[in-house]
Amino acid sequence: MSDCESVNANQQNELTALVSQARLGDQGACRELYQRHKGRIFTLACRMVGDRDEAEDLTQETFVQAFRGLESYRGLSSFSTWLYRIAINCCRSRLRRREAATVPLDQVDIGSDGQQVQADLRRLLEEAIVRLPDGCREVFILHDVQGLGHGEIADIVGCSESTARSQLWKARGKLRDMIGPLLKSESYEVSGLEQETAEPA
Amino acid sequence: MKCPDWNRKLPSLLDEERSGPGRRELEAHLGQCEDCRGRWSLLTQLRSEAGKLGGLEPGDGVWQGIQQGLTDPAQAHRTDSNLQPTPRLMLRWATALAAATLAAVWTWQFCRPTARDNIKQPAVATTPEIRQAVAAKVPATSSKPISKARPAAKPGRAPSRRARTENDRQYVIDDVATSDAAAAIEGQTQYIMPALSRQDLERNSANQQFIMPAVYIAGREPF
Numbered sequence: 566m567s568d569c570e571s572v573n574a575n576q577q578n579e580l581t582a583l584v585s586q587a588r589l590g591d592q593g594a595c596r597e598l599y600q601r602h603k604g605r606i607f608t609l610a611c612r613m614v615g616d617r618d619e620a621e622d623l624t625q626e627t628f629v630q631a632f633r634g635l636e637s638y639r640g641l642s643s644f645s646t647w648l649y650r651i652a653i654n655c656c657r658s659r660l661r662r663r664e665a666a667t668v669p670l671d672q673v674d675i676g677s678d679g680q681q682v683q684a685d686l687r688r689l690l691e692e693a694i695v696r697l698p699d700g701c702r703e704v705f706i707l708h709d710v711q712g713l714g715h716g717e718i719a720d721i722v723g724c725s726e727s728t729a730r731s732q733l734w735k736a737r738g739k740l741r742d743m744i745g746p747l748l749k750s751e752s753y754e755v756s757g758l759e760q761e762t763a764e765p766a
Numbered sequence: 767m768k769c770p771d772w773n774r775k776l777p778s779l780l781d782e783e784r785s786g787p788g789r790r791e792l793e794a795h796l797g798q799c800e801d802c803r804g805r806w807s808l809l810t811q812l813r814s815e816a817g818k819l820g821g822l823e824p825g826d827g828v829w830q831g832i833q834q835g836l837t838d839p840a841q842a843h844r845t846d847s848n849l850q851p852t853p854r855l856m857l858r859w860a861t862a863l864a865a866a867t868l869a870a871v872w873t874w875q876f877c878r879p880t881a882r883d884n885i886k887q888p889a890v891a892t893t894p895e896i897r898q899a900v901a902a903k904v905p906a907t908s909s910k911p912i913s914k915a916r917p918a919a920k921p922g923r924a925p926s927r928r929a930r931t932e933n934d935r936q937y938v939i940d941d942v943a944t945s946d947a948a949a950a951i952e953g954q955t956q957y958i959m960p961a962l963s964r965q966d967l968e969r970n971s972a973n974q975q976f977i978m979p980a981v982y983i984a985g986r987e988p989f
Contacts, residue, residue, distance in 0.1 A: 592833075599829060607824040621824045621831075628828075629835035687815045694819075709816040730778070737777035741809050748808075 580644055588635045595632050602645060603628075605711060606652045612706045613656040615695030623659060627652040642720055649713075649721045653703055660699060686744075693743045701736035708733050767795070772802050776809055 580601075586594035606627055611620035631638075631651050638647055694702060700722075707718045708729075715733075719726045767775070772795060775788075782788050796803045 595832075595836075596829065599832065603828070604821060604823055607828075608820045608822045611822050612819060620822075621828050624824050625828050625831040625835060628832045632832070632836055683815065686811060687818065690812055690815050691819065694816075705816070709813055710819045712817065712820070730781075734777040737780065737809060737812070738774070740812055741777070741805060744812065745805070745808055 577643075581640070584635065584638065584640075584644055587632060588638075598632075598644070599628055602648055605645070606648060609649065609652055609706055609711065610656055612691075612694055612710055613653075613702060614659060615691070619659070623652065623655050626655050630655070643717075646717055646720055649707070650723075653721055656703075657699065686748075689744050689747060690740065693740050696743065697736050697739055701732050701739060704729050704732040705736035705740075709737075767791075769799060769802055772799075773805060776802070776806055780809060780813055 580598075583594045583598055587598055603624065607620055607624045610623035610627070611617060614620055614623065627648065631648055634651075638644065642650075694705065697705060703722055704718055707713045707721060708715070713721075715726045715729045718729045722729060724732075772792070776792075779788050779792055792806070796806060
């Protein structure tokens with residue numbers, strides 16, 4: 566067994582032990598589980614609803630439901646996948662209760678220096694993600710923002726891998742179509758394949 | 767491939783390895799199309815920026831809220847709903863359940879033990895007299911020549927309930943007149959019942975061992 570596999574196995578064992586302790590009502594274990602997963606769940610919620618306060622509310626709701634329902638976690642999928650599924654369901658419930666954002670994005674003048682361009686683009690992207698259709702948005706956030714694989718995404722969202730892929734492509738195309746026309750700057754120059762960056766985190 | 771086709775395909779090519787055939791073809795196209803080069807560049811930048819959108823942290827108050835939520839029974843009712851499987855998963859389960867039910871029904875229908883299975887086979891085979899009596903009283907239902915009668919059903923197979931031809935008549939006669947009679951009666955009650963009399967049965971008491979249970983199963987009054 567390689568070092569990497571050994572570390573992963575240890576982490577998995579540790580997580581399983583934490584879940585078992587949390588199931589018995591151990592507050593320390595619950596807190597540890599929360600600390601380990603809060604960032605990913607909060608990011609997901611934040612990108613789904615586009616509002617920090619609401620995302621905190623959803624994060625709280627997700628963990629409360631998870632800790633209350635630990636009995637129903639049978640270990641068929643990883644704990645994080647199970648948690649993501651709860652978070653997605655929480656977000657869906659919340660989004661169902663409110664109308665979709667229909668206000669178009671503002672046109673922006675992209676700054677001239679590299680950092681400003683990136684900041685503007687990121688802001689536009691954040692706003693555009695919230696305007697994606699729900700199915701696309703979930704998959705885009707889980708894949709391109711959170712860096713999950715298509716198999717795990719399919720498990721979380723409850724669809725096939727091929728559906729997850731096509732939703733992702735659809736989301737990317739929509740984002741490009743939404744953001745592309747808004748970039749009004751002569752200094753914003755696209756440069757081709759060499760601009761490609763590494764895989765998302 | 768033309769630009770609109772590339773435009774549709776670009777989002778999927780982001781996931782392809784650089785050495786992949788699609789990417790090599792794309793690079794060749796981008797070398798000569800400025801529009802597509804711009805679209806591609808935007809896509810790659812968006813993907814790169816999307817990767818940097820992670821890593822947000824909730825405020826400190828969230829953990830306190832969770833602790834309160836765990837002790838607050840008012841939130842309990844909301845717990846179950848989001849722990850439920852997604853609708854698509856539920857659909858899969860429902861489909862699997864329906865398939866299992868169908869399989870069970872099919873198995874029960876075709877593999878269930880028939881009345882014949884429960885009837886003890888007679889120790890003594892029927893006599894020629896009984897066979898004659900049966901043959902004389904089973905009405906002819908078809909003008910087909912007997913010579914074309916099909917072979918008797920395989921051992922262990924129950925006769926068809928829809929038997930109406932001369933072939934089936936022969937089968938019934940043969941079956942009743944042999945140790946397989948019980949199963950024949952199960953399928954051909956309307957023919958057998960008037961065919962047999964108490965005298966017929968009394969000729970060989972061994973026949974009662976299989977005819978009487980069969981009559982009982984067929985739901986008719988005994989003789």
